[in-house]
Amino acid sequence: MKALWGEMNGRGRVVLAVAVLLLLLAPTVATRYLVSVLTLIFYFVYVGQAWNLMMGYAGQLSLGHALYVGVGGYVSAALWVHFGIGPWLGVFPAVLLAASFGAAIGWLGFRFGIEGVYFALLTIAFAEFTRIGFDHIDVVGGAGGLFIPYEEARLGEWWNLRGGQLFFYYLAFGLAAIAVLVTALLARSRLGYQWRAVREDEAAARALGIDAFRAKMKAILISSAMTAVGGVFYAFYYNSLFPAQMFEMSRSIELILGPIVGGLGTVFGPVIGAFLLTPLGEILIGVTEALGINAPGAKAVFFGLTLMVIIYLVPTGVWPWLSKTLGLTGRRS
């Protein structure tokens, strides 16, 4: 909390406190639709923040982060469906397996000097072959998908993530808040500074005595483990998992748009990104409907155009510009 607090000046802290309070109270006044949109925003804050650690801080481009969402979701869901092991317990093997995938990718990439776009290709390849693999693993339903049964008797078992919209709202909020805190903490830690040094100039970082391989491995391990927890949430929120739905590259892209638009390598970038992009999509649906534009895909076109405008106007991300304009951050950030 101290690390997060240190990110902002007095005005920033007031804005943050008010925003948190408003979000905590939102379900008391907001419609269920708005609550569901906010839940989705928090989910994207969480997974975006996990990706931000790896790309934003450590400078390692992963375009296959959906892999960890999928693995996390599948492991926890399969344990629940086949063995009745609840997600609070199932999250550990889920995280372990996802981190193992992360370790394998990291070891291959960092040990053999696969960098930049080639590393990104490696991450895509892993996600893709995992998708194909899951298409053929019968115990998790193969291509036909894995379904978590809707059991009315279990509704309200929050410890098994069997809750309604409100429960998932606060769960997603909690996850997002933890992700922000963890990022703030890591950003100010020794490891965070090592990541930034590696990101800016790996050779120089090595010359300074930083073990770049170890720093990057830590980044991918933490990022994959965090993302897997997001997968557990996703599985129990939607109650169905399909390989195509979980591991597709489009899912990875969806996940990284928030941090990119919000501001890479910043604590609040993924938060602002998610709060911009998810509602933007919903608003554009409403606007195209109100304008009587009955062209499917029109929303996607407007969405793309809006993204282009944002990136053109604030190429370093919205958060750095916003915090400067509103005077929310102190000198240190």
Next chain:
Amino acid sequence: MASNTGFRPSRRDLLGAAAAVSATALIGAPAIVRAEAKTLKIAKLLPRSGLFAAAGQSCHRGAVVTPKVLADYGYAVELMHIDFESNVDVARTQTERAIAEGAQCVTGAFESGATLAIAQVCEQRQIPFVIDIGSAPQLTEQGYKYLVRNFQTNPMLVENGLRQIKDLMAATKVSFESAVYVHANDTFGTLSRKAMDELFPKAGMPFPLKDSIAYDPKAQDLAVEVTKIRAIDPDLVMVTSRSSDAIKLVRDMVRQRFEPKAIVSPGSPGLYDEEFYQALGPLADFHLYNLPWANPKSEMTQALAAAFKQAHPKNRFEVDCFNAGFTFEGILIAADAFKRAGTADGPTLMEAVKATNIERHVMTGGPIRFDEKGQNNDITSAVVQSRHRTPTVVLPADVAVMVPVLPMPAWQGRS
């Protein structure tokens, strides 16, 4: 307490006002109730953009004309057309939005993941959800109480598809000595393969299944797969495909001069899409597909076809009728339940949906009825053959408009 405005209503004024309000309420209330109960507001969720856009658009064309056709049958519905972009997240939030904006029933949604996301919202909000297209068997096995499905499951599609092959053999007196099953390795294809592996041995087919060959639908061509099929030389090729890969499959068969007696799809699209006809011309004819189909002899189908042709002159109902027909029936089920229930109250409407018994409808099969899990088991498949680049029902005889042609004519010399 003194009034700031200077107006202090007397007890008589208050009683008078109360009486006026009560009288207005008494007179107006039934009118309001009647107004509320006049039209059912249905959210129609479809993947009109994204991965499943082509199918979503096809369904949408059917949905657009449905209210007008239903009005002629005495049903009043208002549709909210919602595109969920082939995205599960959007499907969930848009269902919430639709219900917040007054949707009293939901139909859709073509894609199983999105369908389940919608089902959860409907269950929580106690709003009936009629699945019009969605074949994953699990959809009706999850214990949802506010969900029914008017569509065949994957195993049903394959089982009925195989049964129709036997009927086809009996009707044409053409026998098959052997068969090969070729399928795309995508979600639908893999599920169908699974169903085929389970059901073919039990179906008592009078010919052996020599091999099952999977292919990547994104491959540039299917020459290798066709070479494999050719080496086996089956009389019958059964396919589960989408239109783009079906085009590649037929083209490579023509190139390699491989001519089986029949190419039959036991329950998948691909062989009857408009792009298939346009790409292959006469080579697109005489393929067969065993699917639930719009009954050409049904009066309601004819009414839907007429409305469709008027609204979409550039599209052919015969090509769209699978998607358009099931879309229409999904809305029909909701409208019929609403008419019987006389209210849009969720639980009452759902009771009426579950008690559905519609004899007069569009797709092949018996009356629309649901079992205790919400599945309609009375949908039957027809044998449809492409004739002059038009899907034409050739079996069963009671709904057929032409007789089947088998073996299919040689590739050469077609016009």
